[in-house]
Amino acid sequence: MPDPSLDEFATRKLQALERRELRRSLPSTEKIDGRRVRSRGHEFVSFAGNDYLGLSHRPEVVEASLEATRRYGAGANASRLITGNHPLYAELETRLAALKNAGDAVVFGSGYLTNIGVIPLFAGEPDLIVMDEHCHSCLIGGAALSRASVVSFAHNDPSDAAALLDARRRRYRNCLLLTEGVFSMEGDLAPLPELAELAARFDAWLMTDDAHGLGVVGGGRGSSFAFDEPVGVSLQMGTLSKAAGAYGGYICASHEVCELIRNRARSFAFSTGLPPGTVAAAARALEIIATEPELVGLPRSRARSFTAALELPAAQSAIVPLVLGGATRTIEAGLTLQEAGFLVAAIRPPTVPAGTSRLRIAFSAEHTERDVQDLADAVRPILSER
Numbered sequence: 463m464p465d466p467s468l469d470e471f472a473t474r475k476l477q478a479l480e481r482r483e484l485r486r487s488l489p490s491t492e493k494i495d496g497r498r499v500r501s502r503g504h505e506f507v508s509f510a511g512n513d514y515l516g517l518s519h520r521p522e523v524v525e526a527s528l529e530a531t532r533r534y535g536a537g538a539n540a541s542r543l544i545t546g547n548h549p550l551y552a553e554l555e556t557r558l559a560a561l562k563n564a565g566d567a568v569v570f571g572s573g574y575l576t577n578i579g580v581i582p583l584f585a586g587e588p589d590l591i592v593m594d595e596h597c598h599s600c601l602i603g604g605a606a607l608s609r610a611s612v613v614s615f616a617h618n619d620p621s622d623a624a625a626l627l628d629a630r631r632r633r634y635r636n637c638l639l640l641t642e643g644v645f646s647m648e649g650d651l652a653p654l655p656e657l658a659e660l661a662a663r664f665d666a667w668l669m670t671d672d673a674h675g676l677g678v679v680g681g682g683r684g685s686s687f688a689f690d691e692p693v694g695v696s697l698q699m700g701t702l703s704k705a706a707g708a709y710g711g712y713i714c715a716s717h718e719v720c721e722l723i724r725n726r727a728r729s730f731a732f733s734t735g736l737p738p739g740t741v742a743a744a745a746r747a748l749e750i751i752a753t754e755p756e757l758v759g760l761p762r763s764r765a766r767s768f769t770a771a772l773e774l775p776a777a778q779s780a781i782v783p784l785v786l787g788g789a790t791r792t793i794e795a796g797l798t799l800q801e802a803g804f805l806v807a808a809i810r811p812p813t814v815p816a817g818t819s820r821l822r823i824a825f826s827a828e829h830t831e832r833d834v835q836d837l838a839d840a841v842r843p844i845l846s847e848r
């Protein structure tokens with residue numbers, strides 16, 4: 463039953479977004495293969511997805527998903543603690559723990575559900591959360607749900623984090639130090655060795671969100687493995703929806719920590735398990751990530767060809783941001799690239815801070831070197847106007 467006051471409320475909010483050029487729409491998009499999409503009535507080479515290894519279309523991954531769906535059905539139909547814990551989960555979690563050199567792993571319904579479930583379990587009202595200012599919305603959401611005191615440090619600045627910890631840590635019971643491993647909108651790596659040292663010095667628990675690190679950096683094992691020595695990260699979180707080409711989130715940690723998560727994380731306990739086909743696809747994708755180092759090296763090497771062609775700082779991951787400033791200018795630049803046949807994400811607030819709207823270019827193993835150079839040619843005039 464329509465309610466006029468509710469509609470009026472929504473209309474006013476939408477108009478305010480429109481005035482700030484921040485109203486979004488949902489373009490219907492069909493993937494053609496690992497690199498091309500059909501969207502907005504045209505076909506594009508896409509640099510706007512996160513399928514860094516093209517695994518969502520890899521025949522073995524698709525076949526694993528189809529076979530599990532045929533045998534076990536389309537949905538799990540209950541939470542994992544009731545009857546939704548299909549035996550395929552055991553293989554997936556064993557593979558994850560092995561890849562991340564962790565004692566155990568827990569798979570959630572999504573990366574978002576993982577963060578909003580895990581963070582409140584390890585930080586509550588008497589605790590402190592210290593997080594990078596550019597952390598993803600679901601880390602911020604998890605921190606807010608925890609009711610802990612939350613402070614942010616300047617992006618990738620361990621000395622700012624140290625100053626905050628030094629001033630505040632002793633007033634709180636427990637402390638969580640949160641960062642992304644590879645930042646989703648910047649493409650840079652967090653300084654994990656320094657953050658791990660801070661966690662040890664200030665008796666804090668280090669948690670990384672490696673949504674964009676798995677399958678891309680550290681030989682595919684993620685950001686904890688992207689430095690001279692593996693970095694000890696107590697809570698390694700990530701998603702199976704990007705390089706793994708499937709869906710679902712995970713946390714890798716010790717067995718005790720994972721047992722507590724299985725028992726108490728609300729977004730784990732009170733949400734239906736993943737469809738068996740999704741679990742099977744993710745398990746097959748992880749096997750590929752663990753055994754095909756050449757494939758895993760490709761997204762970053764494509765990104766580096768691009769940054770070299772435009773004389774930009776060398777890409778640290780598969781993501782290259784081109785910060786243009788205003789939302790309108792960024793949308794126009796995205797449309798210019800669409801006219802040249804490329805789909806690139808135009809990112810505006812609230813995803814990034816005001817004044818830092820950007821093109822976010824994501825490279826995949828499926829892109830050819832020709833694709834990369836053609837995109838660089840199309841981007842050059844946009845950059846020269848910057």
Ligand SMILES: Cc1ncc(COP(=O)(O)O)c(C=O)c1O
Nearest residue numbers: 572573574598646671673701703
């Ligand atoms: C850094 C980061 N964390 C978490 C997520 C959420 O993961 P999922 O899409 O599996 O919910 C994303 C994806 O958008 C992300 O970029």
